[in-house]
Amino acid sequence: MSIEAPPVDVTPAVRTRAPDAWTLQWTPIVAGALTAAAVSSILLTFAATVGLGVSSAAPTWRDASVALWLLSGIYLVLQALISFGCGGYVAGRVRAPYDLVSDDTERRDGMHGVTAWALAIVLGVILSAMIASAANRQSSTSPPATTTEPSVISYEIDHLFRSPRRVPTADLAPARAEAGRILLTSSSHSGVSTDDRAYLVQLVTATTGLTGADAERRVDNAITDARTAIKHARAGTIILSFSIATALLLGAIDAWLGAESGGRHRDGMPLSGWMLRSNRYHRRRDMWRRPASLPE
Known part of the structure; x- marks a missing residue:
């Protein structure tokens, strides 16, 4: 009497490879x-x-x-x-x-x-x-980049060239842009130079009609206000x-x-504490909404 051995599976075992830790879904x-x-x-x-x-x-x-x-x-x-x-x-x-x-x-x-x-x-x-990019895109009605004044000190430039008897057809865009670039130097260590200050006095005199001490006083006030405005804008940028x-x-x-x-x-x-409290709240709300079972 012969005993037959059971067939042996010779198929090689396939190992399941664990997913790579860097694999992303x-x-x-x-x-x-x-x-x-x-x-x-x-x-x-x-x-x-x-x-x-x-x-x-x-x-x-x-x-x-x-x-x-x-x-x-x-x-x-x-x-x-x-x-x-x-x-x-x-x-x-x-x-x-x-x-x-x-x-x-x-x-x-x-x-x-x-x-x-x-x-x-x-x-x-x-x-x-x-x-x-859409906000800074130049259009047919926007001024050229060379005549654009600094927006940080626009109010100071308005006050610098304020005049009750200005000529209606006068184009102040180039003068405002140039004065704005000069006022930006007020925040530097050396401040506005003497030549730039004298030029601003001449520019204010020619534009507004102010002469002498009035023009110089307005220029000095504009330089001080511009320095303060730039300092505030710089502090806001740092905080931002x-x-x-x-x-x-x-x-x-x-x-x-x-x-x-x-x-x-x-x-x-097991969830975190705040998630457990949230789940407990939802369970209590569901129990409150669930009607009580009637006695048989």
Whole structure:
């Protein structure tokens, strides 16, 4: 009596390779970036509506307090945290989980959140460049670039050439542009030179009809006011740049943490404290809405 051995499967075993840690899924990344851009646009529009801003070319902005500057910068940071946190959460929540359980799940989710943050920034820069290009595009009615005066000190130039008996047909665009470029030197270490000051006095005399001490007094006041306006505009630009850099750096961290929270919510893992409180609130609301069962 012979015993037959069972057939042996000689097919080579196929090893399932774990997904690469640097592999990205672009659908959740694009969804997170669009979410971050949309939320950021809404919050910035709201801030512009209520009057929050870090810099402005309007003359009334020079009377703004330092508290308003700081409040505007803090709001810029907060809106970045909210928008990039939402974008990172969407990127982590929408990302499809891998077949194999890996210890690097949170790191993968965080990388998707940071990539969504980077894509949202690129979209924002492209949109801002398109808007700036459309605003600065020369048209048939716009003045040439050589006769354009500095917008920061437009009010000071208006006050410099103010006259009750000006000739209606006089073209002051070249003179205003030249005076504006001279007034810009008031913020330098040496200030306006003696020759430039004398030239401004002659220009004011020829344009407004003022002579002697009146013309010199107006020029001196314009130089002082221009120096103050440029100093305010420079301070606003510094605060704006610092606020943007801080908001972007904190936004990257927030996008990483938001993506990790979205991944934990997707996988049914223990959630953060604020997410647990939110889920508890929704459960209580559902229990309040659910009708009580009738006794049999």
